[in-house]
Amino acid sequence: MSEYLLEMRGIVKTFPGVKALNNVNIKVRRGEIHSLCGENGAGKSTLMKVLSGVYPFGSYEGDILFDGQTCQFRDIKESEQKGIVIIHQELALIPELSIAENIFLGNERARKGVIDWNETIVKTNELLKKVGLSENPNTRVTNIGVGKQQLVEIAKALSKKVKLLILDEPTAALNENDSENLLQLMLEFKRQGITCILISHKLNEVSKVSDSITILRDGQTIETLDMHRDEVTEDRIISGMVGRDMTHRFPERHPQIGDVALEVRDWTVYHEHHADRKVLDGININLRHGEIVGIAGLMGAGRTELAMSIFGKAYGRNISGTLIKDGKEIRNNTISQAIDNGFAYVTEDRKEYGLILMDDIKRNISLTGIGKITKRAVVNEHEEVLVAEDMRKRMNIKSPSILQQTGNLSGGNQQKVVLGKWIFSEPDILILDEPTRGIDVGAKYEIYTIIHQLAAQGKAILVISSELPEVIGLSDRIYVMNAGQITGEVNREQASQETLMKYMTKTGGVKDGSDKQTV
Template structure:
């Protein structure tokens, strides 16, 4: 099989960090090539070199595409040759229509005037190819994340794509949307389009990829051929972390005490549409030393529930009662929620969890400035000591705590968010998709931190779209659908089948 892409000896250095060290990558025409590695291994950096985000001259090495040496000066240059990258964070404008987003910067115009009939006709063509039935006039803000991902792919098709690069395309999708996207990649493969798939979901990599390249610590370790033999997830993990991982979930002996958090008859209305209930009379208990999970499909109301409990940071017309350690408390603002020992790790670390342009130290201490202050004045020495302590405890990979958070990998950013809330010394930590877009090694570290918290007598409420994660970590699991709890299982008795059955039964009653 002829190679469509060859990258040879790629080395990329940032101040104080060698992100890529002599990386080699070959992608064959008409195949799906997987790239895996731990967070910070250099996967996204390599793709930014390939797509011209990091222009020629800012790295060492050679890129050859369709037999020609390429020296891309920017992303537009690579797109002209048919190399299209879809980043983990979708680059869509929410208040523009699907059609406007599809051709943004690539407008269908004649004499400087947009030809709308042609725009809609071409939009319909590429939307049909990805199976999206929405009208091109539909605003992006009015469609779900799964459909937004399809718009991004349609946008790539409108540019005559030859090599499609997808960076964590299913990180924000539920299982059915993820399966649909993977099937779409296989369709593209049948049409002769080559793809590079970066994902931490190893079952997806194993399912669709023809070859898998493993990157570790900025170097290409090996390329596995999936066509000649089935490659197990354990084999991939061994290459990624350099060791066997016999058990992906650390063992813990539960020591469960009395209630830490009790929520009674909790009702929340949509933050914009005041007549729409999103949480409907929910009752919830989380005990001392317990990890409680909330399972459900996207849109079930899990995040809305969590955010409304944490300082009513979501919703309106909120009613119900919250008790901490058996006493009714007022959690109507975030400062009040913090004061009563609640903390919330958001699913959206970039928008809501971090100040990306600030350094690691300032992000870690942000939720508990009192803890690093004397008489309302920040003690720089104490702040530095705290930040270094959490950097060490959570194994945040960076040269020092003065590095800007925006320059960290996704997994290390997540560890900074966790550090921030752990430093607030919560009694109950709410984790919303705590390992989204994070590799297996970093996941294990975060699971260990969760276990350590509950071993200390604290409580954890965990929302996750990955059922194996809930089954592997939780002592008890609530099942949510349509704003209600529709099932509850002890961890030892819960299975994926039981959880899905509870969801489907509830769907049938609605």
């Protein structure tokens, strides 16, 4: 038995016009956690698709050696039979089916086509125990949180006698607690001898659990780092990924903070479907011109609900409270009213809520502010091209042209299109919900720069982020939320991950903004 479970040698994968993978080599030792790092578009997902047979043998060049055998997978089924299981970033569970049904979907415990439910439940309980999830196997997946769904996915992988588990951005949608659990689980699997490949943009997680790290850039293997031998820091990984030294993860900024732009008073919102459930309770916050204000909080704290309810009641019912913009009381009863009042909301889910994926960059950028290039109800299409072209340059959107479908762009570039759309609508108040979720370090830096520029223009910016270093690095002031209330307000100078975490887990709100906490 060789030392390596998996070897991929000289993998080349070409798409029309692009070499997505150019001579990639990767060796994964038995029983290790091997991380794959690289910017978006570096070729990580493509490489995993080659490995799992999504791109069948023959559509790429190079060799795959798994468990000492050369493999020529024609589809995912074949790679799964060998014990290679991949868990994608977007979970592939069916919400209306139960946990047990999901775990054994396509792999049913059946005799002559008739499902043995008793065996299914028993097996499911065993698997759930392994992943540390105490839920009834008959619970529908839609009724459990994202963190638990992730565990169900892993349980499903375990049901297939997995030898190599591939996790693609497993913690992208998870809060810190769930992420930590997941990482512990990976370490547990390692002890049990399961080999893992971890793809993640969260470098603190990568350096915490990995035994080795392979870095891809522009479709090529840059290097493989051995965590136990080499001295590996996050900055070391980043410089490998971006090909340049990144001394500062956040661009420099000299905030010029002006008058209060927006005040939210006694903002109370009830759940959209459960009318008696308070989601937000008496929120008081304010934003100043030129200021970047962060909102920290765990999943379910009500951050997105706060943003969306302010943005034209896009979420919730029985909304009460006052909005005061530049000293005047305003009403945001519909989204278009909010837009007219100078609000912009960049959603946390750009594919579902941010972009028309089948439309090109141009049409996405012009959608909200189309009135600006319209004369007597007729859209000036030439002006539209100029606007989109200008925005593409300003935002540094990497694409062959503005006619590129946004569905074909990488996450970072998609995010830039969404930002561009809102910048074109010329808002005064921007609410950015997880503006860098699932995008790579280089693009993150560019997005931070754009946010800084917007603040420098005097716009008031509210940033919601689950990544504490990001909230701290970006914000002038941070509100912390828990269970629908503001539990603390922290200035830039006092902000540390520990402080924020303390408030994030604290119950009982700070009723008025004057009760500023200093720690």
